[in-house]
Amino acid sequence: MKDKQESLIQLKREISQTVDYWVCYRVGRTLYQVSVQEQANGQTNEGEVTTERFPFYFGMKQRMRQLAEEKEALGFRPLTEAEQAAHVIDEPEEPPLDPGFFEPAIRLAWLLLGLGILLFVLPYERLNNFAFGLGLYVWYETFGQVGLPKFFRRYFHGMFGALMVLQVLSAFELEREVQPYYASLSVLSAVMLVLLVVQYHLKETDQIGQDKRVSRRKITEYPDFDE
Known part of the structure; x- marks a missing residue:
C-alpha cells in the first residue's frame, strides 16, 4: 500500500x-x-x-x-x-523505442565487436583507451533513449560503472591486466545491442494489427x- x-x-x-x-x-x-x-x-x-x-x-x-x-x-x-x-x-x-536508434546501434555493435576482437589478439595497450571512449559513447547514446527496456538500461549503466573501474586500474599501470576485461566488455556490449534490436523487431512482429x-x-x- x-x-x-x-x-x-x-x-x-x-x-x-x-x-x-x-x-x-x-x-x-x-x-x-x-x-x-x-x-x-x-x-x-x-x-x-x-x-x-x-x-x-x-x-x-x-x-x-x-x-x-x-x-x-x-x-x-x-x-x-x-x-x-x-x-x-x-x-x-512504456513508450516504445525510436526505430531510428537501431541503425546507429547496429553500427556501434560492429565497432564494439571488431574492437573486442582486436583487444583479444593484439597486445596493444592503447586500444584500451579506444574501448573506454567507445563504451562511454555507447552508454551516452543509450542513456537518453525513451522506452529502453529496464534490463538493457541496467546493463548499460553497469557497463558504465565497469568502464570507470577499468580506467582507474589502468591509471595504476595495469593496462595489460585489464585488457581482456575491456575485450570481453566490448564483445558483450555488442551482443546486447544486437539483442536489443532483435527483441524490438520480434515484438513488433507479434504486435502487427494490434492497437x-x-x-x-x-x-x-x-x-x-x-x-
Missing part, C-alpha cells in the same frame, strides 16, 4: 455542476498527469495526458508533491478512501492501479 501511495496521487475538485479529477502517477522514470472532468449529466471530458521523463529516479517523488501542492492551491483535495477505491487509473505502457495506443477511459471505471 505504501508503494502505491508513493507512486500515485489523486485529487478532486467540485465546482458547481462539474467535478474535476487530477491524477499524477509514475511508471518507470516517466511521470504522468491526467485530468478528467465529469459533468452533472454524466458527460466526461478527458484532458490531455502530460508526461515528464526523468533520466534517473531521483527527484520524481519531490516533483509529484510539488505538482500536488500546486493543484491543492487551486482548490483540489485528496480523495477519500472510498473515492480512491473507485477512481484509480490503468497503468500505461498500441494508451487507453484512457472514464475515471470511475478504472480498476486498481498496481505499478
Whole structure:
C-alpha cells in the first residue's frame, strides 16, 4: 500500500455542476498527469495526458508533491478512501523505442565487436583507451533513449560503472591486466545491442494489427492501479 501511495496521487475538485479529477502517477522514470472532468449529466471530458521523463529516479517523488501542492492551491483535495477505491487509473505502457536508434546501434555493435576482437589478439595497450571512449559513447547514446527496456538500461549503466573501474586500474599501470576485461566488455556490449534490436523487431512482429495506443477511459471505471 505504501508503494502505491508513493507512486500515485489523486485529487478532486467540485465546482458547481462539474467535478474535476487530477491524477499524477509514475511508471518507470516517466511521470504522468491526467485530468478528467465529469459533468452533472454524466458527460466526461478527458484532458490531455502530460508526461515528464526523468533520466534517473531521483527527484520524481519531490516533483509529484510539488505538482500536488500546486493543484491543492487551486482548490483540489485528496480523495477519500472510498473515492480512491473507485477512481484509480490503468497503468500505461512504456513508450516504445525510436526505430531510428537501431541503425546507429547496429553500427556501434560492429565497432564494439571488431574492437573486442582486436583487444583479444593484439597486445596493444592503447586500444584500451579506444574501448573506454567507445563504451562511454555507447552508454551516452543509450542513456537518453525513451522506452529502453529496464534490463538493457541496467546493463548499460553497469557497463558504465565497469568502464570507470577499468580506467582507474589502468591509471595504476595495469593496462595489460585489464585488457581482456575491456575485450570481453566490448564483445558483450555488442551482443546486447544486437539483442536489443532483435527483441524490438520480434515484438513488433507479434504486435502487427494490434492497437498500441494508451487507453484512457472514464475515471470511475478504472480498476486498481498496481505499478
